[in-house]
Amino acid sequence: xxxxxxxxxxxxxxxxxxxxxxxxxxxxASTEFTPQARATIxxxxxxxxxxxxxxxxxxxxxxxxxxxxxxxxxxGPTELLIDFEQLGTPEELQEGYHYGAxxxxxxxxxxxxxxxPLKNDTExxxxxxxxVFHGETWHxxxxxxxxxxxxxxxxxAWGDKAPQWLLLQYGQTEFDPIIYPYPLVEEVxxxxxxxxxxxxxxxxxxxxxKFNKG
Amino acid sequence: MARKQYELRAFRNALNDYLGGLGWTExxxxxxxxxxxxxxxxxxxxxxxxxxxxxxxxxGRGSEDLNRRxxxxxxxxxxxxxxxxxxxxxxDFIDLEAVLIxxxxxxxxxxxxxxxxxxxxxxxxxxxxTDPKLKRWRGxxxxxxxxxxxxx
Numbered sequence: 001x002x003x004x005x006x007x008x009x010x011x012x013x014x015x016x017x018x019x020x021x022x023x024x025x026x027x028x029a030s031t032e033f034t035p036q037a038r039a040t041i042x043x044x045x046x047x048x049x050x051x052x053x054x055x056x057x058x059x060x061x062x063x064x065x066x067x068x069x070x071x072x073x074x075x076g077p078t079e080l081l082i083d084f085e086q087l088g089t090p091e092e093l094q095e096g097y098h099y100g101a102x103x104x105x106x107x108x109x110x111x112x113x114x115x116x117p118l119k120n121d122t123e124x125x126x127x128x129x130x131x132v133f134h135g136e137t138w139h140x141x142x143x144x145x146x147x148x149x150x151x152x153x154x155x156x157a158w159g160d161k162a163p164q165w166l167l168l169q170y171g172q173t174e175f176d177p178i179i180y181p182y183p184l185v186e187e188v189x190x191x192x193x194x195x196x197x198x199x200x201x202x203x204x205x206x207x208x209x210k211f212n213k214g
Numbered sequence: 215m216a217r218k219q220y221e222l223r224a225f226r227n228a229l230n231d232y233l234g235g236l237g238w239t240e241x242x243x244x245x246x247x248x249x250x251x252x253x254x255x256x257x258x259x260x261x262x263x264x265x266x267x268x269x270x271x272x273x274g275r276g277s278e279d280l281n282r283r284x285x286x287x288x289x290x291x292x293x294x295x296x297x298x299x300x301x302x303x304x305x306d307f308i309d310l311e312a313v314l315i316x317x318x319x320x321x322x323x324x325x326x327x328x329x330x331x332x333x334x335x336x337x338x339x340x341x342x343x344t345d346p347k348l349k350r351w352r353g354x355x356x357x358x359x360x361x362x363x364x365x366x
Contacts, residue, residue: 090339097342122343166339170286170354174253174342183263183284186333186358 004081023077025203030075033196037073037082040191042066048168048182056177057167060151065162082192084185088163096154096163100132100146101125111157126175218262220315221283221326221361222246226260228313229287229304233258236303255350256296258304259288279363283326289353294338301336301353308334308357315361324363333358 049062065087074081095112102108102119109116118125131138132146158164171181222245230243242257253259263284287304291297313326328334334357341349 090337094340122348166337170337170339172342173259173288174350181261181263181286185335185356186284 004079021207022204025200025207027077029196029199029203030080033080033192033199034073034075036195036199037192038069040195041069041072041082041188044184044187044191045069045165045168047187048184051182052168052179053177056172056179057164058151060148060155061162061164064155064158064160065165068160068162071160080196082188084165084169087165088158088161090163090166092158092161093163093166095157098125099150099153101128111153113157217281217315217323217361217363218283220317220323221313222260222262224313224315225285225326228311229258229260229307232307232311233300233303238300238303253290253350255290255292256300257290258300259290261286261288279324281361283359283361285357285359287355289355290350291353292350294340294351297338297351297353301338301355304353304355305334305336305357308355308359315363322364324361326359326361328357328359330358 045065046062049057049065068087071086072083074083074086095114097113098109098118099111099113100108104117104119109118120128128138130136131141131143132150135144135147137143154164165184167179168182169184172179226243226245230241233241238256240256242254244253244257244259246261263286285308287301289297289300289304291300308328309331314322315324315326316322334355336353336355339352339354341351343349
């Protein structure tokens with residue numbers, strides 16, 4: 001999912017500025033834009049995580065997600081892209097599923113999960129997962145701390161990617177704890193387009209003013 | 215009944231008709247997140263996402279009214295192929311169709327339309343469960359629409 005920060009042609013045409021100067025203005029604006037874009041995306045991710053709540057979206061998920069923000073801002077000589085897929089894909093999210101579940105034929109899932117057939121049925125695993133989530137003892141096994149261990153294993157498997165952003169963006173309403181979707185991509189795109197438009201307009205106006213002065 | 219609910223119902227009915235015309239039958243439709251019903255396959259769930267951004271509420275034009283609406287459609291299907299196929303059809307629907315917003319007495323109040331084609335996008339998410347009986351692929355479509363209410 002890539003969003004191009006664009007739509008400045010009208011502005012540029014209106015000011016009738018030479019193409020080299022436009023390129024220079026774009027370059028300056030995009031250099032100044034990157035730290036602001038990073039801060040805006042990070043703030044929106046934090047807002048979305050707060051909206052989800054720390055039960056459904058553990059606090060430990062947030063920091064790696066913010067660290068991955070740098071990967072998604074792509075600036076070229078004449079283009080500016082926000083590529084959310086660089087944060088992580090559904091396939092990468094899936095690599096964090098089923099930690100510790102018994103595998104058919106022996107052994108248990110160690111992340112990243114590669115789609116191995118699981119021994120127990122969904123009902124049994126869901127019951128076990130509830131014990132893990134609440135840190136309870138079940139069938140003589142104490143699950144205290146296993147949820148934190150699961151979170152750590154997921155983060156380790158995801159590495160420098162942060163596919164957990166998909167849970168915030170699209171939500172997860174199939175099972176408890178539910179996460180409602182958040183307009184993350186839309187808010188970021190809306191805010192950054194306005195910010196970059198303002199920056200580019202300022203740069204172009206500076207060039208026009210310099211030109212008019214002679 | 216709030217305007218948003220009129221829009222949700224109108225959108226659902228129009229999408230149901232559109233998909234039915236393309237051969238998507240026996241779909242179960244859900245509205246909103248708080249449905250008590252278990253998610254079935256195949257099913258389509260329509261959500262209007264909440265927004266607290268003032269910029270998304272473009273105020274009145276004369277006595278008319280215009281609002282931006284962010285819509286998410288979740289399509290739960292048996293296979294990845296079917297999830298991708300139905301999301302493509304949902305994207306076409308949003309891009310091509312104007313939905314008439316009606317009140318319960320069938321009076322037309324306005325239209326719900328997507329003017330920004332580039333705001334339409336989709337993603338296919340793999341099943342959370344591996345159990346073949348419960349396996350469901352989730353196709354998600356998101357788009358920004360405008361609801362335009364006529365002057366009374």
